[in-house]
Amino acid sequence: MTTRDHALLRIAVDLCVLTVREGSLQALIITRGNEPFAGRLALPGGFVRTDEDIPDAAIRELGEETGLDLGRLHLEQCGVYGEPDRDPRGRVISVAHLVVMPDLPLPVAGSDASGAAWRPVDEIRGGLAFDHDRILNEAVERARRRLELTTLATRFCLPEFTIGDLRTVYEIVWGEPVDPRNFSRKVVNTEGFVQPTGTKRVPPTGRPAALYRTGAATTLNPPILRAGGH
Amino acid sequence: MTTRDHALLRIAVDLCVLTVREGSLQALIITRGNEPFAGRLALPGGFVRTDEDIPDAAIRELGEETGLDLGRLHLEQCGVYGEPDRDPRGRVISVAHLVVMPDLPLPVAGSDASGAAWRPVDEIRGGLAFDHDRILNEAVERARRRLELTTLATRFCLPEFTIGDLRTVYEIVWGEPVDPRNFSRKVVNTEGFVQPTGTKRVPPTGRPAALYRTGAATTLNPPILRAGGH
DNA sequence: TCAAAAGTGTTGGATCTACACCCATGG
């Protein structure tokens, strides 16, 4: 081995928590209370503790900063950001995570952050602290691809949802319209994507829609592809 | 913020370097010279230095342990492995990388490792130190998916290759036969996958095959899918 | 002329897109 100057570093988790809300794709954003970047917007996150596994740190930080319980939510590693100067406090390596959840009321913010709130991705893009803009963009792009190849979209929905709800998720995350009639068939004919509950939901106007729950499948075969190729 | 016991940790890079050689998918494996796991097989890797970016550390370690120059090779992060007890020396978090390269003669092993060598993935599976079996399996599975969706396969080939060479890569990495006639058309008709050099290579027996170079595209649209779905 | 590998033509089936059309409900 060469010189033994391998560093002792701090390692952090950052969370890109996404939901579909009020007709747009939104991310959970905190306003930083401390330096560096005090007063600026950032993704929730924090340092990993001694003897703490990385997913556990992500779950803990999300609870501390937003009051959310990751128990039933989709949590997925989506990159390591380790440039030496990415944090002015010194060397910090961050493991970014993508979290997807339905539009639930936010519990009151916990001790750590002076307010976590949903903000439309399109509004905050370009204004985040650290390298969080890059993390956000890469996480959103990953979510878009995941909708093509996996059943991730159901994670944006409440436990019971209609095909229309699911289609809205695709339209908002992809930012393009999806044909309701063909989409309905694709979803229902894809083994394990959704399972009917047998019940229906009556909309304010129009025909009642069948309700579904998430199915057992995780990958979509065949995939559901966006129109533009990519 | 809560208690400030966030740890100072060591961070390492591990490298899953893959090639197609002698009719099988092979990985670059070292025999460990030091404890822990002295004498056992492992993936190349080592600690990240102070002020060193993570990809730079991967490139440096590969050079030190194998003499290879990553300059023109495919290098891709493929996961973070951070369980508290994964390394008996203490808390070490590893960023795993997938490297893909053609079957080139290995430079003489450098200072660090007493011998890096190609070993068929199927032979070493289950026998690696640390959690490297898991890293290897996940990296190989990622490579398999990458062949479906990207032009990664050309990275297994020398600068000039035939469609047959490329097909062999698919067959060996996927572990299943691919129809030569349909494959040829798919590759040639996919914009930007390969570009003809205008020259040919004459095999020991049979009709000469046109030679190609890597094209400009990185993603395959449409994808080239395996038979079994997944 | 034969073996071997490269490459083309073609066909039937699967799948997707686009859109016409029908269904079920509240006002």
Place this chain on the structure above:
DNA sequence: CCATGGGTGTAGATCCAACACTTTTGA
């Protein structure tokens, strides 16, 4: 009975697996 959203039928285009067949070389 009308507006609204849910859902089905279907024709045409497109894509793809399978395989017969042709091409081009060395021996």
